[in-house]
Amino acid sequence: MFPMPLGSLSSHSLLHKEFLDHLNTIKHWVAENARTFRRFIASLNLGINIDELQIFELYREYDKVALSVFLQKSLKKGDVGVVSEAGMPGMADPGADVAAWAHKNEVAVKVISGPSSIILALSGSGLNGQQFTFHGYAPVKEPELKQFLSQIGKDINRFGYTHAFIEVPYRSDRFFQTLLSSMTANTRLCLACNLHEEDGFIQTKSIAEWSEYPIVIGKKPCIFLVGK
Numbered sequence: 361m362f363p364m365p366l367g368s369l370s371s372h373s374l375l376h377k378e379f380l381d382h383l384n385t386i387k388h389w390v391a392e393n394a395r396t397f398r399r400f401i402a403s404l405n406l407g408i409n410i411d412e413l414q415i416f417e418l419y420r421e422y423d424k425v426a427l428s429v430f431l432q433k434s435l436k437k438g439d440v441g442v443v444s445e446a447g448m449p450g451m452a453d454p455g456a457d458v459a460a461w462a463h464k465n466e467v468a469v470k471v472i473s474g475p476s477s478i479i480l481a482l483s484g485s486g487l488n489g490q491q492f493t494f495h496g497y498a499p500v501k502e503p504e505l506k507q508f509l510s511q512i513g514k515d516i517n518r519f520g521y522t523h524a525f526i527e528v529p530y531r532s533d534r535f536f537q538t539l540l541s542s543m544t545a546n547t548r549l550c551l552a553c554n555l556h557e558e559d560g561f562i563q564t565k566s567i568a569e570w571s572e573y574p575i576v577i578g579k580k581p582c583i584f585l586v587g588k
Contacts, residue, residue, distance in 0.1 A: 363474020367556030388434035418454040476542040481552030481583035484562035492522035522587035528580040
């Protein structure tokens with residue numbers, strides 16, 4: 361399981377010896393997008409022959425039988441690498457099915473360390489890092505979203521857990537405004553935006569404070585965390 365860059369500054373925590381040593385030896389890959397993965401490999405200028413790489417793409421609706429066949433054949437020739445588009449595979453990204461297949465078939469799973477937007481956001485948020493839930497994407501439709509966030513607010517007051525979400529960038533400002541209108545004034549909200557880019561930031565304020573602080577997220581990728 362290989363991490364991929366979150367942004368232009370990811371190389372500082374990504375291109376370590378263990379990462380590069382394994383990257384140079386693996387010829388068979390499971391990737392979220394073969395084209396962008398090949399482009400990343402080429403950008404490193406490591407002398408890896410891109411044409412020799414065998415890549416199985418994890419589309420949203422991929423063939424699980426075909427994946428199993430690919431893994432079985434590939435493992436006879438060496439290790440298989442797993443990557444997503446950004447961050448750690450299997451965390452808010454495809455990859456869990458590959459790890460599950462490996463465990464079921466008694467194949468050792470090795471995770472190479474690297475950046476994860478979820479972990480970076482939680483670590484820097486100042487919110488409860490002992491008890492937290494990652495929800496992925498919240499409901500899109502307004503009634504379901506408000507009902508969902510209302511329940512989250514009740515859970516925060518009762519249990520004190522931190523709740524984390526992601527959103528597609530073009531809906532980030534809408535989701536942010538819905539959080540402001542749905543959570544109680546003293547609930548704390550963390551925005552972790554554009555991590556590993558020059559203008560990236562992690563900032564936590566109460567809902568009341570955010571309501572007085574005009575901000576436009578725009579299309580920057582963002583992790584949202586709410587808690588006490």
